[in-house]
Amino acid sequence: MxxxxxxxxxxxxxxxxxxxxxxxxxxxxxxxxxxxxxxxxxxxxxxxxxxxxxxxxxxxxxxxxxxTVNTTELFRDPKVWQAIRYRILPRLKDNEVINIWHPGCSSGQEVYSMMIILNEEGLLEKSNLYGTDINTEMLEIARKGEYSYRLNVEYLQNFDEVINKNPYDYQHVSNVPYSKYFEIDPINDIIRVKPFLREKAVFVKHNLVSLTNPFERQFDMILCRNVLIYFNRNLQSKVINLFYRNLKYPGYLVLGYHETILDAESMGFFKHGYYFAKKLK
Amino acid sequence: MANYYIFIGGSAGSFQSIVKILNSLPETYNYPIFLSLHRLKHVRGGFVEALSIKSKLKVVEPEDKTVIMGGLVYLAPANYHMYIEVSNTIALSTEEPVNHSRPSIDLVFKSAAYVFEKKVIGILLSGANKDGAEGLLEIKNYGGTTIVQDPKEASVSVMPQSALDLFKPSYVMTVNQIIEFLNSIYI
Incomplete structure (x- = not known):
């Protein structure tokens, strides 16, 4: 040791x-x-x-x-994705553009998860998605959008939870097939995100510790899940402040299921169930 | 600062023992208790509730960097490692599974040994793999108390037996003896 x-x-x-x-x-x-x-x-x-x-x-x-730790999944914690789809997106749907930043996106599964729900809600075209990470190897995988089928097959259940069910309206049941978004080749152990999604995502190397916004724009939503757990409290607060400064109003921050903002209100956020909403200071 | 920090690890066949232990501690029990139990990745909800039914102590799944409080039972969230940071807080991580397990019992035991040293009581219950044995040895090496469930009593003996194969713990006990012990150190 x-x-x-x-x-x-x-x-x-x-x-x-x-x-x-x-x-x-x-x-x-x-x-x-x-x-x-x-x-x-x-x-x-x-x-x-x-x-x-x-x-x-x-x-x-x-x-x-x-x-760096690279764990990520498609639609990790379906309840969180349901909240994004049915609670956050309705509040952004009338925006001219929707800008979303995924800092610490690793191999990109959550960027693609977001694109899929945006597409289901008819909002993909006017959305810009930016994935950033410190790990260049993971960014390469993210750009390719190609994953091990064996390691991702269990997350396809999560796809059904988020895409085909609506906990806020039980009568709303759809039957979107995986093939709408993925090319699946179990024999070669490949699940590949379809080109219309891959071509839209922007993946850029960026170190969150620099406390900078690498894009010349502000965001409607920032999704940063299970990244802050690797930072100490001090750095966590600085990064939360970076997010605050770079979110528009209204703007939404989604963290990992067991992550929280210590003293959220003084950091400029209200907690709403599975996500945080920016408040005007 | 509490006098003792109790860490319990278990896997297959340990659920009933955990319930029994929690139900047998008084509501004034003042030491923090940490549970690292292997469970199905996707079974998120329900576990806290199941453990809470008869427990007089409050069972919670901690958030990252939670300050430790006596009298609470901290259950490692599914699909996260739970460990003790050097700042005496509970931290979470999504690092790769250790011994095919996340949460890993070895990991929480080792971090506890390092931070709380002889104040740690490590308890290893029934289970079907060898997670926890090395961590328990680390607790011993830092001067803590180590307890292994008697493999003869455990529904699945692999986990306690792996610890016994590695070293001689402070005690080999049945669940009833563990309950008696935990009550005896509480004044």
Missing amino acids: LTAEQIKLFIRVLKYNSEYDFSDYAPKSFARRVEKLLEDLQIDFYELIDKIENGDPDFIQFVVNNI
């Missing part, structure tokens, strides 16, 4: 030799990521430090890609 001093050294060396600053990550989970990296690379801690000090940008990006 690595000591707290070793983790500090790792963070310092990485910060000195790259654009990445992990100082405000949640320490315990961050330490586990570094330990896992050492295990995967089968090298000693000080060898890792040496290699980072050599400053090879490809190696440093490899390190960053491997210490």
Whole structure:
């Protein structure tokens, strides 16, 4: 197990030799990521430090890609997606454009989930979706929109929950087939998002720790799920403030199922069930 | 700061024992209790309610960075790891499963050992895999108390037996003895 001093050294060396600053990550989970990296690379801690000090940008990006957590799913937590579809979208439907930012989008499943409900509501055409992540490898997968069928098949149940059922109106039942949005090839273990969705999504590398908005626009909705759990309280508050400043009014913020904003009202948000709504300060 | 932090890990065959333990503790029980139980990924709701029916203590699924309070039972949310951060808060993570499990018992036990050291009481119940054994050893190494359910009593003995194969815990107990023990340390 690595000591707290070793983790500090790792963070310092990485910060000195790259654009990445992990100082405000949640320490315990961050330490586990570094330990896992050492295990995967089968090298000693000080060898890792040496290699980072050599400053090879490809190696440093490899390190960053491997210490970030990339878990994501199609329609993770259907109740949240139902709330987005039936509670948030009706409030945005008359906007001229709808801009949505997915910071920490990983391999992009939630960007595509969002596109699918926008399309079902007839709003996709006037929507712009932006996925950003620190992990270049995951962004590549996101752009391709191609996933393992075996690993994603169980989430297709979630698709039915969100697309074909409406908990707010039980009489509303539809029968949208998966094939409307996906090409499924179980033999080769592939589920691929259809081109009309892939071509619309924009995926850009961006580090949330920089506390910047990489796009010259403001957003109607920001969806950032299970990203803030890797940050300490201090950084969490700064990122929430970044979201506040870059949301329009009305504007909506969706976090992970078990994430919350400490003292939400003073940060400028009201909690409405599964999401947060921007309030005027 | 509580005198003890109680961490319970269980998998297949442990549900009834957990219910029994929770139902046998008084409502004034002041130590925080943490439950890491393997369960189906998609069964989100219902578990807290099921555990709460007869429990005199409040059972909650914590949010990320929750400050720990005595007298509450914290249940690891489905499909998340729950662990203790160095700032004494409960943290969640979606890192890859450990021992095919998320939540991982090893992970919460190890983080608890590191932060609370000898104040930890780690309890490992029935289960069908070896998750928790290494974590329990870590609790021992940091001076905490370790309890393994008697494999003869456990519905599925693999999990407690894996711990016994690895090291000698402070106690091997039946569920009734565990209840007695937990009540005896509460003054």
